[in-house]
Amino acid sequence: MDLSPTPRQQELRIGLNAFLASPPSTGPDVRPLSQPGDDTALWSDLVAGGWVTAGFPEAYGGRGGGVGDLVVIAETLGEGHVPTPFHGAIVLCGQALLAAGEGDRLRALLSGEHTFTYCNWEGFEEPAERPSTVEATKSAQGWRLDGLARFVPHGAEADVLLVMAGVRLGGDRATPTLFAVPGSSAGLTTERVPTVGGDRCSHVGFSEVEVDVAQVVGEVGGATQWLQRVLAVGRVVLAAEMVGAAAAALAHATHWATTRVQFNAPIGSFQAVQHRLADAYIDVVTAQDSVYDAAGIIDRGEEDRVAAAAAAAKAYCSEACRRVTAAAHQVCGGEGIYADQPLHLWHRRVAALVPVLGSVRFLRAAVAASVLPD
Amino acid sequence: MTPDFRFSAEVEAFRDEVRTFLQEEMALAKVTPHGDDGDLTGLDEEFERRLVRRAGARGFLGISLPAEWGGGGRPASFQAAFNLEVAAHDAPLIDTAVTLAAQPLLAWGSPDQRAFFLPRIIAGELIIGIAYTEPDAGSDLGNLSMAAEPDGDGFVLTGVKALVTAAHKADWCLTIARTRPGVPPREGLTMFLLDMRADGLSVRRRPTMNRWTLGEIACNGVRVGPDAVLGRENEGWRQLAAAVATEGAGMFHIGFARHLFDSLVAYVTAAPGAAPLSDDPLIRDRIAALHGEIDVAERLAKRAIWMQENGADNVVFAAMAKVYATELLQRLALAATDIAGMDGMLYRPLFGPASSTRSRDGRFAWEYVERVHGTIGGGTNEIKRTLIAQGGLGLPRAPRVT
Numbered sequence: 001m002d003l004s005p006t007p008r009q010q011e012l013r014i015g016l017n018a019f020l021a022s023p024p025s026t027g028p029d030v031r032p033l034s035q036p037g038d039d040t041a042l043w044s045d046l047v048a049g050g051w052v053t054a055g056f057p058e059a060y061g062g063r064g065g066g067v068g069d070l071v072v073i074a075e076t077l078g079e080g081h082v083p084t085p086f087h088g089a090i091v092l093c094g095q096a097l098l099a100a101g102e103g104d105r106l107r108a109l110l111s112g113e114h115t116f117t118y119c120n121w122e123g124f125e126e127p128a129e130r131p132s133t134v135e136a137t138k139s140a141q142g143w144r145l146d147g148l149a150r151f152v153p154h155g156a157e158a159d160v161l162l163v164m165a166g167v168r169l170g171g172d173r174a175t176p177t178l179f180a181v182p183g184s185s186a187g188l189t190t191e192r193v194p195t196v197g198g199d200r201c202s203h204v205g206f207s208e209v210e211v212d213v214a215q216v217v218g219e220v221g222g223a224t225q226w227l228q229r230v231l232a233v234g235r236v237v238l239a240a241e242m243v244g245a246a247a248a249a250l251a252h253a254t255h256w257a258t259t260r261v262q263f264n265a266p267i268g269s270f271q272a273v274q275h276r277l278a279d280a281y282i283d284v285v286t287a288q289d290s291v292y293d294a295a296g297i298i299d300r301g302e303e304d305r306v307a308a309a310a311a312a313a314k315a316y317c318s319e320a321c322r323r324v325t326a327a328a329h330q331v332c333g334g335e336g337i338y339a340d341q342p343l344h345l346w347h348r349r350v351a352a353l354v355p356v357l358g359s360v361r362f363l364r365a366a367v368a369a370s371v372l373p374d
Numbered sequence: 375m376t377p378d379f380r381f382s383a384e385v386e387a388f389r390d391e392v393r394t395f396l397q398e399e400m401a402l403a404k405v406t407p408h409g410d411d412g413d414l415t416g417l418d419e420e421f422e423r424r425l426v427r428r429a430g431a432r433g434f435l436g437i438s439l440p441a442e443w444g445g446g447g448r449p450a451s452f453q454a455a456f457n458l459e460v461a462a463h464d465a466p467l468i469d470t471a472v473t474l475a476a477q478p479l480l481a482w483g484s485p486d487q488r489a490f491f492l493p494r495i496i497a498g499e500l501i502i503g504i505a506y507t508e509p510d511a512g513s514d515l516g517n518l519s520m521a522a523e524p525d526g527d528g529f530v531l532t533g534v535k536a537l538v539t540a541a542h543k544a545d546w547c548l549t550i551a552r553t554r555p556g557v558p559p560r561e562g563l564t565m566f567l568l569d570m571r572a573d574g575l576s577v578r579r580r581p582t583m584n585r586w587t588l589g590e591i592a593c594n595g596v597r598v599g600p601d602a603v604l605g606r607e608n609e610g611w612r613q614l615a616a617a618v619a620t621e622g623a624g625m626f627h628i629g630f631a632r633h634l635f636d637s638l639v640a641y642v643t644a645a646p647g648a649a650p651l652s653d654d655p656l657i658r659d660r661i662a663a664l665h666g667e668i669d670v671a672e673r674l675a676k677r678a679i680w681m682q683e684n685g686a687d688n689v690v691f692a693a694m695a696k697v698y699a700t701e702l703l704q705r706l707a708l709a710a711t712d713i714a715g716m717d718g719m720l721y722r723p724l725f726g727p728a729s730s731t732r733s734r735d736g737r738f739a740w741e742y743v744e745r746v747h748g749t750i751g752g753g754t755n756e757i758k759r760t761l762i763a764q765g766g767l768g769l770p771r772a773p774r775v776t
Contacts, residue, residue, distance in 0.1 A: 005377065268769040269770040269773065282698055
């Protein structure tokens with residue numbers, strides 16, 4: 001048993017926090033979420049500063065480390081409610097390129113030369129929460145993609161979409177194959193979706209989108225080899241971002257409870273408020289440890305525990321972090337509901353992350369399968 | 375290395391050893407003749423004393439106490455792993471002597487007191503009760519009224535202690551009384567080691583809702599010598615606060631939880647004719663959630679232990695672990711009785727002839743009743759939440775009502 005973070009993880013947290021608070025960036029203060037594009041500069045700064053490359057091998061331009069490092073970045077971004085493409089663009093796409101042996105594309109991703117996003121990956125789990133809606137068929141040039149992928153993060157902004165499409169290899173089932181599709185491809189359409197988190201999400205349509213064979217990532221059908229594991233990493237990182245948001249909301253509410261005076265006393269001296277915040281504190285530390293434990297399980301290569309640990313962590317964090325931001329709102333009262341106060345950003349951020357890569361119900365079904373016979 | 379919550383290989387090896395010992399000692403044929411539902415352990419005193427001695431002889435007791443007193447001298451993880459296994463086997467080894475009495479003795483005992491008590495605790499020869507609470511001093515322990523009046527070189531104790539586990543069979547108890555009247559509530563208190571055979575001391579057994587009894591200890595002019603004082607005279611409050619602060623992370627709750635969870639899984643996967651309950655998506659969802667929560671409780675307890683092993687103040691985390699685990703046990707017992715339907719009404723004591731088997735038959739309802747007191751004893755969860763809010767989050771104290 002050793003629960004201390006590595007020195008690199010500690011440095012990463014301190015350094016990233018300092019960066020986010022430093023004057024050139026817009027900082028972890030209130031950011032209008034309704035204006036797309038206003039944090040693009042911050043994201044470029046983060047990429048240029050090398051802050052988001054921890055957790056990837058140095059050979060591809062990363063800083064080294066593992067999922068434990070990805071988790072630290074996600075937590076810190078969550079605390080600062082920095083709505084970046086980190087989860088999709090860096091973690092999921094980067095892990096997939098790493099697993100598929102696509103070194104050149106991974107270098108382009110980590111250096112910031114191209115921006116990436118993932119598209120339609122959840123359709124190929126066993127069992128899948130939602131079936132795949134994009135199919136690939138052979139064409140003269142190579143492959144042709146058709147279908148509709150919903151809720152693609154930064155789907156309209158990314159240079160490259162890593163699209164998981166079903167390929168019929170003869171059997172009844174479509175085999176998942178990953179394609180690197182330029183965002184500028186003919187036949188590709190995007191429709192912005194307003195979400196509760198205010199993040200940039202789009203539905204992406206594919207109508208006879210032609211890609212050549214060089215755009216197949218890894219091998220045809222090769223995604224089955226790594227998809228489950230990459231989704232597990234993605235879940236843990238999403239959970240970490242929720243934990244960061246919840247921790248920040250709790251800190252905000254604690255500060256409010258300490259300074260807000262009613263009945264001639266700080267409201268935080270009242271037992272009703274203390275006990276609500278004590279419960280929120282328990283939720284935050286237990287959510288955080290569920291993330292660290294799952295990250296450790298992945299980093300140590302305990303493969304038979306990875307899927308269930310990641311699913312359990314994200315299911316638990318989804319509920320615990322929702323409780324925390326709701327409790328923080330209750331403690332902060334009327335003042336907390338104003339848009340110029342940051343509390344709603346964390347509350348909304350958690351809500352926006354909960355359904356991504358699997359609802360609580362879906363994830364619990366996966367956990368149940370590890371405990372009970374099917 | 376990213377945080378690693380697994381016990382070390384050494385701890386796991388010790389745990390295996392303990393498990394093997396318990397499987398043998400707690401075999402159905404051995405325990406059945408000794409069932410005693412009037413005792414918290416579910417077993418009679420004869421069985422308990424024999425098992426505690428055998429565990430002591432194997433070197434299991436006081437595994438994390440200092441070697442100079444006969445303890446194992448191992449890190450706190452070893453004691454935690456022991457508690458986890460003992461609880462999972464319903465073994466009468468979660469004894470207050472090692473877990474609650476040894477630390478105050480180590481901290482404040484005189485050389486003679488340590489030399490007498492510690493080796494005997496570690497050998498499993500003593501049952502020691504903890505008698506702090508009084509009828510009018512529960513969460514508000516400062517309100518205690520047992521008097522210890524100076525008498526020659528000793529004291530005379532008069533008053534009543536309540537809710538004492540194992541009082542009827544204890545050899546000694548650790549208690550606290552008022553040595554100086556007319557001072558503020560938390561001053562003038564002194565801790566004592568009380569011989570339960572002393573003249574003027576009587577124990578009334580009072581059955582709890584789950585049949586076993588707690589003891590009420592009445593002291594009517596019990597004369598004790600100066601050697602009965604533990605630590606310093608009139609320093610009782612500070613000693614008591616420190617003693618409560620070093621109480622462990624409650625890993626035994628995790629043992630209870632895993633045991634009940636395994637019973638529940640066995641129940642829902644058994645298929646008496648029709649399809650097993652484990653096919654029901656609602657039951658699967660609930661079981662998956664509880665499984666995750668047991669892991670959460672275990673990580674929380676382990677973090678508290680890890681902090682202790684690394685010399686950090688773990689009072690807030692130990693309180694969190696207690697709150698979370700005891701409330702989880704209530705949710706688990708509720709889920710088990712709920713999922714089992716009419717079978718959830720079956721109620722039987724853990725051991726003895728009245729119980730046809732040690733299986734889950736009658737266990738769920740017993741758990742449902744048993745898990746009520748967890749959130750009350752050892753500091754109510756309300757007291758703990760206040761501690762978490764003030765000690766952990768730095769929230770201000772409430773204006774004290776006097």
